[in-house]
Amino acid sequence: MSNSMSFNTLLRVYYVTAKNAGFSPKLEFESDEADCKINGSISVSELLVFLWMCWTMSWDGRSSKAAEMKGCLFLPDISHLILSAVVSCTDSESGNSLDVWETDVSGLELELPIGKFLTWALMTVPCLTECLSHFCNSRLQNVTSAEDGSGPSKSTAVDDSASKTSENTLLTCGRAWAISLTSKSTISEEILSSCFPGNSGEPNEHLLYRSYYHGKGMNRLWSNVEGYHAPILVIISASCKVEHEATSSERKWVIGAILQQGFENRDAFYGSSGNLFSISPVFHAFSSSGKEKNFAYSHLHPAGGVYDAHPKPVGIGFGGTLGNERIFIDEDFAKITVRHHAVDKTYQSGSLFPNQGYLPVEALVLDIEAWGLGGNKAREIQQKYQKREELFTNQRRKIDLKTFTNWEDSPEKMMMDMMGNPNAPRKEER
Known part of the structure; x- marks a missing residue:
């Protein structure tokens, strides 16, 4: 089944559910065929309910795998997805006049044409339809388990306690879910594990680095990500002055990037693929264009203070070219530059x-996070690497006291004597 047909099926499920709940959705299906044309519109409030329905099915489909996830259903903040659809589906005048930082999505009274909404969904969240298959599969498995008497009982009571820990990070459940919907891959599944905390052993166990905890700077980051040779999701929160309707005010925003092979200390761009994300206040995903391969750049100061006549920029970059990166974070993690x-x-x-505008924008970095997406195996390999490095460092710090006890017989003293004695008679003759 094509993705467009899957979206038609998902919208039909929503339509029937909304009708049974007493709502009156403004959707019209021309026939009962899976690929039929859909007319009408969907309001912002209906879109919020529709996405929460998809979230609930995703939660149910995955929580059934863990018996300990009892009563963990919560509804995350998905305003970034709502605003993304609103900006994409409304005309340019309405979109430009909307202050996305001050807008309460629950109070928006807008109707989005269903055709434009489907175009947005296919381009921005193509994996949204996976929630229905996960839900159906889990329900079938539950029926089989119940017949065998081996299935655990589950409660669907709403409880916000499971979300509190994850909502304290930049990668909130709603943001992680949005990123996971952009592509179908093992990386998306790893991101989803942060959406559903009950599926993992500890909250935020995939968080490798956060400047709020570990301190800002390339060296602090490197001590936490070195040896992790697997995909890493980087989340950056920043603030700058933004112009809107002839007024300028300080605004916060969040962007992100995925490094497919983790960080490397190199003086040139590297990587075979990657993604950029505009996360908050409006969500958008930017995949590879296929024209160039300047996916990621990360460079530390050369060890030992080696002189370089043409030093390379020290920091982290994504896209663009050296010195003219699309995103560049300086070595102190104090400033981020975003270019057109x-x-x-x-x-x-x-x-x-x-x-954003056409000119380069310099913003103040508020917080940076690095999330490992390689699973437990990549984390175990990194921990072994860090232990080896710590062992080597401790060995280099140890001082062999025996080398200081035989100074009289050492070659160094003999050389000092040979250099010093020939001058002694000459000084006496003078």
Whole structure:
């Protein structure tokens, strides 16, 4: 079944559910065929309910695998997805006049044409339809387990306690879910594990680095991500002055990037693929354009203070070219520079935050997170690597006291005597 047909089926499920609940959705299906044309519109409030329905099915389909996830259903903040659909589906005048930082999505009274909504969904969240298959499969497995008497009982009571820990990070459950919906891969499944905390052993166990906890700077980051040779999701929170309707005000925004092979200390771009994300306040995903391969750049100061006549930038970059990166974070993690997509041929075009403009924007870095997406195996390999490095470091710090006890017989003293004695008679003759 094609993705468009899957979305038609998902919308039909929502339509029937909404009708049974007493609502009156403005959707019209021309026939009962899976690929039939859909007319009408969906309001912002209906879109919120529709996405929460999809979230609930995703939660149910995955929580059934863990008996300990009793009563963990919660509804995350998905305003970034709602605003993404609103900006994409409304005309340019309405979209430009909307202040996305001050907008309460629950109070928006807008009707989104269903055709434009489907176009947005296919481009932005193509994996949203997976929630229905997960839900159906889990229910069938539950029926089989119940007949065998081996299935655990589950409660669907709403409880926010499971979400509190994850909501304290930049990668909230709603943001992680949005990123996971952009592509179907093992990486998406790893991101989803942070959406559903009950599926993992400890909260935030995939969090490798956070500047709020570990401190800012390349060296602090490197001590936590070195040896992790697997995909890493980087989340950056920043603030800068943004122009909107002839007024300028300080605004916060969140962007992200995925490094497929983790961080490497190199003086050139590297990577075979990657993704950029505009996460908050409006969500958009930017995949590879296929034109260039300047996916990621991360460079530390050379060890030993080696002189370099043409030093390379020290920091982290994504897209663009050296010295003209689409995203660049300085070595102290104090400032981030975001440039227009015209300088970048690696990632698809688009603004990384609302009202970005054409000129380079320098913003204050508020927080940075690095999440490991390689599973437990990659984490175990990194821990072994870090233990070896710690052992080597301790060995280098040890001082062999025996080398200081035989100074009289040492070659160093003999050389000092040979250099010093020939001058002694000459000084006496003078």
